[in-house]
Every structure is written in C-alpha cells, then in structure tokens.
Amino acid sequence: MSIADDLIPPQPAPPVKAFRWTGLRILGATLLGTWIVAGIALVLWLFDAWDIDKVTTYGPKFLSGLGVTLTLVAISVSLGAILSVPIAFGRMSSNRIISSIAYGYVYFFRGTPLIAQLFLIYYGFGSFRDEFEAIGLWVFFRDAWNCALFAFTLNTAAYQAEILRGAIESVTRGQHEGAAALGLTRFQTFHRIILPQAMIVALRPYGNEIILMIKGSAIVAIVTVFDLMGETRRAYSRTFDFQTYIWAAVFYLVIVEALRNIWEKLEQRLTRHLKR
Numbered sequence: 001m002s003i004a005d006d007l008i009p010p011q012p013a014p015p016v017k018a019f020r021w022t023g024l025r026i027l028g029a030t031l032l033g034t035w036i037v038a039g040i041a042l043v044l045w046l047f048d049a050w051d052i053d054k055v056t057t058y059g060p061k062f063l064s065g066l067g068v069t070l071t072l073v074a075i076s077v078s079l080g081a082i083l084s085v086p087i088a089f090g091r092m093s094s095n096r097i098i099s100s101i102a103y104g105y106v107y108f109f110r111g112t113p114l115i116a117q118l119f120l121i122y123y124g125f126g127s128f129r130d131e132f133e134a135i136g137l138w139v140f141f142r143d144a145w146n147c148a149l150f151a152f153t154l155n156t157a158a159y160q161a162e163i164l165r166g167a168i169e170s171v172t173r174g175q176h177e178g179a180a181a182l183g184l185t186r187f188q189t190f191h192r193i194i195l196p197q198a199m200i201v202a203l204r205p206y207g208n209e210i211i212l213m214i215k216g217s218a219i220v221a222i223v224t225v226f227d228l229m230g231e232t233r234r235a236y237s238r239t240f241d242f243q244t245y246i247w248a249a250v251f252y253l254v255i256v257e258a259l260r261n262i263w264e265k266l267e268q269r270l271t272r273h274l275k276r
Contacts, residue, residue, distance in 0.1 A: 065231030080156035087161035109158035148220040167202035207263035
C-alpha cells in the first residue's frame with residue numbers, strides 16, 4: 001500500500017452558519033445607527049450654523065491658540081525627555097537614597113492630577129513671591145505660560161522616566177553578557193546595544209504620552225493661557241455659539257490623528273528589520 005493511500009482524503013469546507021439577529025446584534029446595530037444619525041445631524045447643524053463673519057473674526061485666534069498648544073507641548077515633552085533620563089537611572093540605581101528620591105518624584109507626579117500640579121505651581125508659588133523675587137525667579141513664575149510649561153515638564157518627565165526604565169529593563173540580560181564577551185565598555189553596550197532595543201519597546205508608549213499631553217494641555221486655559229481651548233472659551237463668551245467647542249474638538253482630533261499616523265510610520269520604519 002502506498003503512502004498516498006493512507007492520507008486523509010480532502011474534506012468539504014464547513015458549512016457557513018446562517019446569519020441570525022440575536023439580542024446583542026440588534027442592540028449593536030441600534031447603537032451604531034443612532035451614532036450615524038447623530039453624526040449626520042451634527043454635520044447638517046454645523047452647515048446650517050456656518051457664519052463666515054465668525055470664521056474670519058475668530059479663525060485666526062484659533063490658529064494662534066493652536067500654535068500655543070503645540071509649542072507648549074513640544075517644549076515640555078522635549079525638556080521632560082531630558083529630565084527623565086537621570087530620573088530613570090535613579091530609579092534603577094542600587095543606591096537606596098537615590099532610588100527612593102527618584103521613586104518619590106515619580107510616585108507624586110504620576111499619582112496626582114495634572115491640574116492639581118498646575119494649581120500648586122501657579123497659585124502656590126505666588127504665595128512665596130517675596131522669596132522668589134529675592135533669588136530672581138519671580139520674573140519666570142509670574143507668567144502663567146511659564147508656570148504651565150514648568151508643571152507639564154515635571155509631569156511628563158515622571159511618565160517618560162517610567163517608560164524609559166521599563167524599556168531598558170525589558171532588554172534581556174543576555175544582551176549585556178554578549179556585549180561583555182565582545183569586550184565592549186558599559187557605555188558602548190548601553191549606547192549601541194541596549195538603548196536601540198529599548199527605544200523600540202518605548203516608542204509606542206512615548207507616542208501615547210505625547211497624545212495625552214496634547215489633550216491634557218487644555219487645562220492651561222483655566223490659568224489664563226490662551227491656547228486652543230483658551231481661545232475657544234473666549235470666542236464662546238463673546239458669541240455664545242456652541243459650535244466653537246465643536247471646532248476645538250475637531251482641531252484636537254486632527255492633531256491627535258496626524259500624530260498617530262506619524263508615529264505609526266516611524267514605528268514601521270524603525271521596526272522594518274523585525275518583519276518577515
């Protein structure tokens with residue numbers, strides 16, 4: 001008997017199950033239809049409420065507020081990235097005092113709301129005006145934009161430090177041992193082997209952190225910084241037109257979507273060697 005005679009003969013494809021309208025499917029279709037109708041109604045309402053005079057009056061202000069938002073987030077994320085490096089290494093330090101200080105910093109800024117941190121700096125530092133004037137720092141902290149930048153930098157540094165620490169510790173011990181076998185120094189090992197692998201792991205969390213900072217930056221409008229949300233509040237206070245907030249939401253959505261696509265392309269570029 002040949003081997004071919006022992007093979008299992010081809011079987012017919014399994015029958016396709018008939019579509020049935022279950023309770024969950026009916027509920028899902030109903031909710032989806034409701035959202036579609038609501039979206040169409042919103043678009044029609046915006047089209048009907050379109051006022052070219054308001055656009056020409058407040059459009060440039062929205063763009064100016066958008067520039068403030070992007071500038072604030074870009075600078076704070078960049079400074080936070082620099083500050084996160086020593087904090088991350090402090091968290092990984094074998095010295096208990098250094099690691100405890102770094103842990104306390106991360107614990108505080110990750111465990112308290114960003115708006116509370118902003119208020120502590122904006123309103124709290126004002127209580128020490130005389131002391132700050134004596135050391136020449138009041139010229140910085142008297143500006144609301146500088147207070148927001150300082151609060152955002154400290155906050156994102158804590159999150160980025162944890163992202164960096166987790167990414168570095170995710171690299172297996174064998175990578176260190178292999179580098180030592182090749183005679184590489186600790187700096188060369190970290191710079192050429194550990195850090196590139198860690199950044200691939202940290203890339204997506206970094207993107208999420210930037211997106212969260214963009215959305216969280218809207219709170220600076222409360223402390224008189226005229227970012228995108230600040231200009232939106234000012235436009236609404238003068239027009240009482242609800243669509244100003246809708247356009248602000250659209251602006252934020254466009255920013256986040258653009259950043260998401262850029263980050264996705266960057267991730268594909270950096271991880272192209274991992275794809276088969």
